[in-house]
Amino acid sequence: MNILILGGGGREHALAWAISQNPKCDRLFCAPGNAGIAEIAECVRIDPEDSADVIAFAGEHAIDFVVIGPEAPLAAGVADELRDAGYLTFGPSKAAAQVEASKAFTKELCDAAGAPTAAYARFTDAAPAKEYIAAQGAPIVIKADGLAAGKGVTVAMDEATALTAIDDCFSGAFGAAGAEVVIEEFMDGEEVSLFVLTDGTAMLPLASAQDHKRAFDGDEGPNTGGMGAYSPAPVLTQELLDQAMSRIVAPCLAELRDRSTPFSGVLYAGLMIQNGQARLVEYNARFGDPECQLLMARMGAQALDLLIATAEGNLAEAKVAWADDHAITVVLAARGYPGSYAKGEDIGLPDLTGQPLVQIFHAGTKDVEGQLVSNGGRVLAVTARGDTLRAARDLAYSVVERIDWPGGFYRTDIGWRAL
Template identity: 40%
Template sequence: MKLLVIGSGGREHAISKKLLASPLVSDVYCAPGNPGMSHDGIQLVGIEQRDHSGLIDFAMTQQIDWTFVGPEQPLVAGIVDDFEKAGLRVFGPNKACAQIEGSKEFAKELMVRHKIPTGDYQVFDQLAEAVAYVEMKGMPLVLKADGLAEGKGVIIPETEEEAILALGELLGGRFGDSSKRVVIEEFIVGEEFSLLAFVHQGRIYPLEIAQDHKRVFEGDTGLNTGGMGAYCPVPQIAAEMIETAIEKILRPTIAGLKADGYDYTGVLYAGLIATQDGPKVIEFNARMGDPETQVLLEHMTSDLAEVITGILGNQEVTITWDNAHVHLGVMVAAKGYPESYSKGVALPDLRESRQAVYYSGVDQVDGKLVSAGGRVFIMVGKGRTISEAQTAIYQALNQLNLDEFHYRKDIGFKGLK
C-alpha cells in the first residue's frame, strides 16, 4: 500500500513511522511533514494541510490507498468530507463530527444530552455576565476558549482576579474567533488520563491509556502547554476505572453522536479525570494526542497499517501491546515556551540515538536541523518500570548539549507514588 499522512508534527512523525514499519506498506508520504521525518524514510510532500484540493490531487495521482489525518485544524475545516466527495478513503471524522473538538460547547451539550459524566458548566460571550458568574461561583474554576487554540485555550486561574483578567483576554480576542465564546466549568479533583479509541461505524477499539504532562515545569507547575511528555501504561489508574470509562463514556458518546445524526470515523480522544465518583470527561479531541501518540505507538505491538485497513474494511481487529514495558517520552522545547522563544537553534545530531526520536518544530538549514517551533522533538524510551524508563531517557538526554532548550525532569512522577 501507499499511504498519506496529513500534518507536520511529532504525532504525524510517529504515525508515519509506524505505518512505514508494516510489511503491507511500500511508501508513506507526509504532507507537509517536517525535515526530521526524512531520517526515517518518510517522503515529504510540499502541500499545506489547508490545501484540500492539492492534497486530493496528490492522493489521486499517487493512487494512495488511504489517508490518515493527524491534526485537528483540517478535520474541523472538513478535509474528510472533501476527500470522501472525491471518492478517496480517509481515516478521520468529518466536519460535523469534528465539532466534538472544534466547539467545547457542542461537546458539553452532547454530554449533557446523553448523560455522559462531566463537570458543570456555563457558556458566555459577554464579559460582564462571565465575571458575574465567576464571582457567584467562586474559585476554583476552569476557563476554556470554545474553539481551537492549539492546546493553549485552557486556563486554570488561581484567584478570582486572575480569572477576571483571563476572561477579559479571552473574550477580547486572545484566540480570535476561537475565544468569542468561553466555557466556564467546574474544577474537578482527581488524576488525569488519556483514553483514545479507533472508531468506525459504531465499532470502538480502545487503546491503552496514557498520561500527558501539560504544565511547562516540574511538579505540574507553570503555564499549560501542548504537552511536555507522556507515558503508558498508567499503573495508578485502576483497570475498573478504565473499563468504566469505556462503558460509561466512550460507548455512550459514539452512540449519542449516532443518535444525533453523526456517524463517527477516526480517533476519539477522551481526556478524563479519575474521581471518587468514577471517570469524568475534561475534554474530547477528534484526533490522536501529542505527545500521547508517540508513546502509545512505541508501546503498540500491532501493525498499525493492518489495524486501520481492517477497521475501514469493517473487519474485527485486535490491538496488542508490549505488556513487559513502560514507554515514556520527554518533550524537548525551546527556552521560553509556551511564551516567546527563539527559533533557528541548532539541534544535536540524534540519528544514532538508541531511543526513538520524533520531530515536531524543526526546519533544515545547510543540511542540519534547527528549531522552528515551541516543542522541538520528543525522545521516547522504555523500561520494565517507570523508574527504569525514566533512567533510560534522562541518561540519553543528559548526554546531549541542550543548553538552549528546556525539558521537564520528572515525566512519569505521578506513576511512581
C-alpha cells in the same frame, strides 16, 4: 499501499515511524512533515487544510490511504472531502470532529448522552461571564470554545486570573476560537488520557497514558501542549476503564450515531479520576501529542492495520497485541515556550545506532543546509520503552542529556505520579 499523512508534528512523526514498518506500506508521503519525518517519508509542501490540493496530490500519486493527524484539517472537513473523492481516510467527519472543535458542543453532547462531566455555563459576552465567575468563585476553568492550539484553557486558582482569561478570550487573543467561552467547574483529582479507536459502531480502547501539561517540574508553570507522558497509566484500572467506556465513551458515540454523524477515527477522552469515579474533561478528535509517540512506540507496525480497519469499518474484527512493557516520552521545548521563543537554533542529536528501544521524534524541527535547527515551541520528544517505567525513564533521560541544544529545556520529573 501509497500512504499520505497530513501534519508535521511529533504525532505525525510517530505515526510515520510506525506505518513505515508495516509491509503494506510501499510509499509514504507526509504534508508538510518536518526534518525527522523526512528521513522516513517524502515530505511535500501542501497545506493539510486545503482539501483541493490534498485531493489533487492524492490523485497524482495514486494514494491508497490518507491518515489525518492534527485537529485543524478535521475541523475544516478535509476528511469529508477526501471520502467524497473516493479516498480511504482515517479521521472523523467535520460534524463529528466538533467534539474537539467546540467545547460547548461537547458539553451539550454529554448532557444529551448522560455522560458525567463538569458543571458548566457558556457565554458570548464578557460581562455576564464575569458575573458568573463572581457568583461561582475560584478555582474555576475558563475555556475558549474553539480550536486554540492547546492554549485556550485557563485553570484559574483565583478570580483575578479567571477574569483576565475572560478578557483574553473576548479581546481576540485566541482569534475566532474565543468568540464564545465555556466556564467549567474545577474538577480535582488525577487526569488520564484514554484513546479509543472506533469505526462509528465498534470500539477498541487502546492503552492509557498520562500527560504532563505544566511547563516545569512539580507541575508548576503555565499549561502547554504537553511536556511528556507515560503509558500505561496505573490510575486507569480495568474497573475504571470499563466505567469510562460504558458511562462516557459509548453513550456519546451512540448519541453521535443517532444524530447521523457517526464518529470514525480515534476519540481521545481526557478523564478526571477522583474517588473511584471518572468524569470527562474534554474530547479530542485525534491522537494526543505527546501520547501518540508512546502508543506508536508500543504498537509498532500493527498500528497501520488498525487504522485501516477503522477507516474500512472492520474494527469489530481487530485486536491489539500489546507487549508487557512501559513507555515514556520527554519533550524538549524552546526556552520561553509556551510564550515567545527563538527559532533557528542549531541542534545536535546523539547516534542511537544499536538502541532500538528509544526513538527521537521530531515536532518543531527544520533542516537548513544539512543542519538540524529548531522551528517551533515543542521541538523533540525522546521516547523510550522498558520492562518497567523506571527503566524506560532512565533510558529516555540518558538520551535527553546527550542532545546538544543550549536553547532547549525539559522537565526532569516525567512519570513522577507512577514512580
